[in-house]
Amino acid sequence: MVSFLALPAIFTPSFSLFSRASFPAPPSSLFHNRLGRFGVRSSYAETRLDEDSNSAAIDVVADVKTERVVVLGGSGFVGSAICKAAVSNGIEAISVSRTGRPAYPGSWVDQVSWIPGDVFYLNWDEVLGGATAVVSTIGGFGSEEQMQRINGEANVVAVNAAKEFGVPKFILISVHDYNLPSFLLSSAYFTGKRKAESEVLSKYPNSGVVLRPGFIYGKRRVDGLEIPLDLVGQPLERILSATQNLTKPLSSLPASDLLLAPPVSVDDVALAVINAITDDDFFGIFTIEQIKEAAEKVRA
Template sequence: MSRPAAKKIVVCGGNGFLGSRICKHAVARGWDVTSISRSGEPRWDSVTSSPNPPSWSHQVSWERGDILRPSTYAPLLRGADAVVHSLGILMEADYKGLVSGRESPLAGLQKVFAATRDRGINPLERKHGEDIKPDSSNDQFSYEVMNRDSAIALAKHADEEKVKAFCYISAAGGAPILPQRYIKTKREAENTISSSFPRMRGVFPRPPLMYDSSRPITMAIAAMAGGGSVFNQLTGRYFDTFFGAAAAKPLKADTVAEAVVEALDDENVKGPIETPKLEDLASKGWRKSML
């Protein structure tokens, strides 16, 4: 009796902190995994605690492609059962400028929180394979382009290839330290993908702060956020609106990755997935791996 063909999953941003772990858990299920990113294979010491490629990585096809140039990735979506958008930015400040001293921390923060116009473009009005880069290079790494428009363009091309499920890594509610446009563009992406591509099963995980021992700074931040989560629980979630994502229990990056893969494997899962459901899905996936 022949075995069913392995599922094919394409992870855009598969060489990142979360994306690489999604690839890992998909490989563990025997899936055919392709990662697309500008640099190809990860620099492993930036996403794990070792500079050496883990054993599972050799089962991933590490492809190069630019999320703002669909012609570079569209052919790789052919035959995929699921496509994942695991990209985005937390801050619009010029990190390199801040680190090098070209821009002061104060100027960087002013830029992040300044009121601004919508800096994106409409991918739905673009032709197949047409670039979605805005006219101004200053707008290229905006919330609108990176968090919203790149995802909509990817979903558009996935739909054209008859992909069954599309996963957009969204986020738990905003936090006091992040501009409102961060979470606004995330929700706009979810809504547009759902309404514009109803044939595809849209899966929208909304992870809280994620941590892993390979990134010590995430452990410290998670510890502080965990305290905020406990405090919010003790006060009857009175501060939900103020704390936003900081009020949600932090999760290990591997927990979120396992939940994403399980969600894509379960045809009954669709729409937004908040923290409790992410934990449930990860537990369900872990139990499957133990059988």
């Protein structure tokens, strides 16, 4: 049985998607400015003198459009944080997940379009119309076959759909390898994730983003209960970050990062995604420390 909800603490939380989804494309008259959150285009007609009224008439047309991101697994722990950060930064957010709208508190929830859907059966042209970025948090545990399908194939399907429909950027939430020995990295959980990474970097060589966080902490909701992972993650992050220079010699030991890799706040992951959406110079594979640096750029 595959678990699409909480992953163990050392892995990136992710979600699979079920059923069919649809969302109308935005008006074609709108345009997109990739370097900012919105753009304004004005066209000025030739000023002409009205012979009767002696008044000047100026025709001004202004079109404004925010970024539009589709978050696969958007109702989950990481996905919902990304949706919330998108709304807070003036970005239109559409979530596609197996559960649709979650029972999260906050006015931001009403500003997200929650769509139940399965990446293997989505009507992509109705979901991706007008999207400027797709973010995938898809993943899960189970048998080798199940993990290869969810962590690998589902993401590959999403990447190719986004590319086919001309979405400019794809962002994948992957996982840190923890310096694990090769026999553990041969698990379908990791091979599936790396297969997805390869697809992103192949189809989007100059705009694809792969984030590799370790343990992600924050206030996580499971079956209506709030699990305060930050009570463990936040102090652990501070300790490991402060002692990083001392523990660095140990980083070459197999599986050392299971103990030494600093946790990452779910808010940092979400803000790193926002940076990826709005900054065309942000692409490639990003480590734990680089994720935190990207988040700080958005906060600044």
